[in-house]
Amino acid sequence: xxxxxxxxLEVTGIYLFIGIMFVVIAYPLIWTLGLSLNPSSSLYSASIxxxxxxxxxxxxxxxxPRSDYLLWYKNTLxxxxxxxxxxxxxxxxxxxxxSRYRFAGRKNxxxxxxxxxxxxxxxxxxxxxxxxNTVGLLDSLVGLIIVYVGGAIPMNxxxxxxxxxTIPRELDESARIDGAGHFRILFTIMLPLAKPILxxxxxxNFMAPFMDFILPRIILRSSENYTLALGLFNFVNxxxxxxxxxxAAGAILIAxxxxxxxxxxxxxxxxxxxxxxxxx
Amino acid sequence: xxxxxxxxxxxxxxxxxxxxxxxxxxxxxxxKGFIFIAIFIAFLIxxxxxxxxxxxxLFTLGEIPGLDDSRVLLxxxxxxxxxxxxxxxxxxxxxxxxxxxxxxxKEGWKVPGIREGFQNAWDKGFPYLLVxxxxxxxxxxxxxxxxxxxxxxFTDYNLYxxxxxxxxxxxxxxxxxxLVTVPIWRDTFFSVLIWTLIWTFVATTLQIALAFxxxxxxxDPRIKWKKFIRTVLILPWAVPGFVTILIFAALFNDNxxxxxxxxxxxxxxxxxxxxxxxxxxxxxxxxxQVWLGFPFVFALFTGVLQSISADWYEAADIDGxxxxxxxTNITFPHVMFATAPLLxxxxxxxxxxxxxxxxxxxGGPAVRGQNAGGTDILISWVYGLTFESQNYNMAAAISxxxxxxxxxxxxxxxxxxxxxxxxxxx
Numbered sequence: 001x002x003x004x005x006x007x008x009l010e011v012t013g014i015y016l017f018i019g020i021m022f023v024v025i026a027y028p029l030i031w032t033l034g035l036s037l038n039p040s041s042s043l044y045s046a047s048i049x050x051x052x053x054x055x056x057x058x059x060x061x062x063x064x065p066r067s068d069y070l071l072w073y074k075n076t077l078x079x080x081x082x083x084x085x086x087x088x089x090x091x092x093x094x095x096x097x098x099s100r101y102r103f104a105g106r107k108n109x110x111x112x113x114x115x116x117x118x119x120x121x122x123x124x125x126x127x128x129x130x131x132x133n134t135v136g137l138l139d140s141l142v143g144l145i146i147v148y149v150g151g152a153i154p155m156n157x158x159x160x161x162x163x164x165x166t167i168p169r170e171l172d173e174s175a176r177i178d179g180a181g182h183f184r185i186l187f188t189i190m191l192p193l194a195k196p197i198l199x200x201x202x203x204x205n206f207m208a209p210f211m212d213f214i215l216p217r218i219i220l221r222s223s224e225n226y227t228l229a230l231g232l233f234n235f236v237n238x239x240x241x242x243x244x245x246x247x248a249a250g251a252i253l254i255a256x257x258x259x260x261x262x263x264x265x266x267x268x269x270x271x272x273x274x275x276x277x278x279x280x
Numbered sequence: 281x282x283x284x285x286x287x288x289x290x291x292x293x294x295x296x297x298x299x300x301x302x303x304x305x306x307x308x309x310x311x312k313g314f315i316f317i318a319i320f321i322a323f324l325i326x327x328x329x330x331x332x333x334x335x336x337x338l339f340t341l342g343e344i345p346g347l348d349d350s351r352v353l354l355x356x357x358x359x360x361x362x363x364x365x366x367x368x369x370x371x372x373x374x375x376x377x378x379x380x381x382x383x384x385x386k387e388g389w390k391v392p393g394i395r396e397g398f399q400n401a402w403d404k405g406f407p408y409l410l411v412x413x414x415x416x417x418x419x420x421x422x423x424x425x426x427x428x429x430x431x432x433x434f435t436d437y438n439l440y441x442x443x444x445x446x447x448x449x450x451x452x453x454x455x456x457x458x459l460v461t462v463p464i465w466r467d468t469f470f471s472v473l474i475w476t477l478i479w480t481f482v483a484t485t486l487q488i489a490l491a492f493x494x495x496x497x498x499x500d501p502r503i504k505w506k507k508f509i510r511t512v513l514i515l516p517w518a519v520p521g522f523v524t525i526l527i528f529a530a531l532f533n534d535n536x537x538x539x540x541x542x543x544x545x546x547x548x549x550x551x552x553x554x555x556x557x558x559x560x561x562x563x564x565x566x567x568x569q570v571w572l573g574f575p576f577v578f579a580l581f582t583g584v585l586q587s588i589s590a591d592w593y594e595a596a597d598i599d600g601x602x603x604x605x606x607x608t609n610i611t612f613p614h615v616m617f618a619t620a621p622l623l624x625x626x627x628x629x630x631x632x633x634x635x636x637x638x639x640x641x642x643g644g645p646a647v648r649g650q651n652a653g654g655t656d657i658l659i660s661w662v663y664g665l666t667f668e669s670q671n672y673n674m675a676a677a678i679s680x681x682x683x684x685x686x687x688x689x690x691x692x693x694x695x696x697x698x699x700x701x702x703x704x705x706x
Contacts, residue, residue, distance in 0.1 A: 014497045025515055028527050094414040101407035116422055118686050120632050123679050124425030126666050130351050150421025153414045182406045211520040229522050236526050251523040259518035
């Protein structure tokens, strides 16, 4: 009897704790949703459940001539697609070389990658700013893409190399005996087998431009080149109380698709990360 | 043919290769030798002037104020160093190549035909070809800026002494020395450093502890709707971080934020100064970071917990192990073993977690007698020094310190965990 009591008590305790966590997690999110549906634009009058629902702020974002929201969305999509594509390309080439070939400088190269992945690109922000300024890529999406791709290589190359290492060498060796060339082995054997980790890399790098705020802030200057994160930050930063509801609406529109993709794919993300990290 | 090979001199081949290609020609690999010498001459013609100016610029940082831009000269100098490094590598490779080929000829190796030679070169050069695009980008975007930053820390580049109007000059370790001797820099540096370390340790550890606890709770066989619970718990990770931080900044706002207005005022009678008092700002930041950061670790731990074989626990049950014993001897080692490198990455991520500090209240509130805000960590202080007060030299010096801390600890830890793992594999 007492054991059963203890059991029920424990289970209730666990549910209670999880319930509290649910509230803590949901509160800010629901608050934002409520705010974005609030017809007035000030934070003062905002309540978590608006008295009269309205989509004014969403409409403003899309249809008001003063709103650059769609342009920002387009910029972000361009940056995200390009970053994702080129990262996967360069990363898989690099990782393939490090995983399958024994060449002079390989070990030092690996160490260099290991060390470089620890330095955030952010650390060299002054230098990046001056560098992009001299080559004329400041305030351009191309400059932003280059920085993203370059910064993504060391870390992701490690992940993918770890995954390649788990693919049996017999597969590509037998293909080599059958006369397959280097590129043929890479494209017809290695890459198809490494799809899960490549998907992880692609997704990570696709989402990064949606979430990153600081690099665009350093690189992009004019409003028509802004990415979403930077544009939205300026909503809040310019006149805090005035535009917060608009920010909330814009934020919901970013968070929804990203969170959905994320939740659908997070299982692969995690397994890819652990596989890559432990085999590193 | 075979008689000649005995006299073939590998030292002579290496010596001749001081002019690239000659040694290869001596080895009767004429096409290879021709390609080597062509590359060598092309490099001399195109790059020597650039490298010459670059090295001059690196030493002098320019001589005529207003005309010579020290920043451009500095970047040319760094590019020259990188070019020279590559050239030197190729040069040494060329000598080694001549020596090795000659050695092989001496042992009776037949020089391959042109076709076969190209095939060999393609096979040997292929990995370099694969690595080169990535390497080029890496140098351009990561290595070059980091080197630039490194050099900048030894100059006097600030708001009052800025190119192109003024010339920069080398000042040695002066910036680092003033960081620990000039009172305002010293006070700021140490208080920021201490807060950065506290922040990294407390925020990350709480994050991991909460994640571990939740992962254990949800993994309990008596709990139902596991999938749903896990999805909700992962939600903070799925929502873009900058969005949530800005939302929290509004929620914690002293005057109209919902936390003060709707929760604390009814409970305590008054709100707390989340934005204006450094202590409460720090508390708020740590709470927000735990909210943001635990789901990732939770997802990791959940994956590992599910992969622990039930046999372990059955065996423990037979031996009569208590719940705590099972935890300390089975669950905890398993989880830590599988995730240690990623957990270390969490620490180094938080050490440089610029977004949360900057987006919450720009590192504020201001503190008397310091040139950093009350919640500034090193990296956000660097940002402030760079883009607000344009103290580029000091920003660079602090960046170098950050770099040493991050690289030192992480490298050490990676090596340790790796050797630990290899032992575990036996």
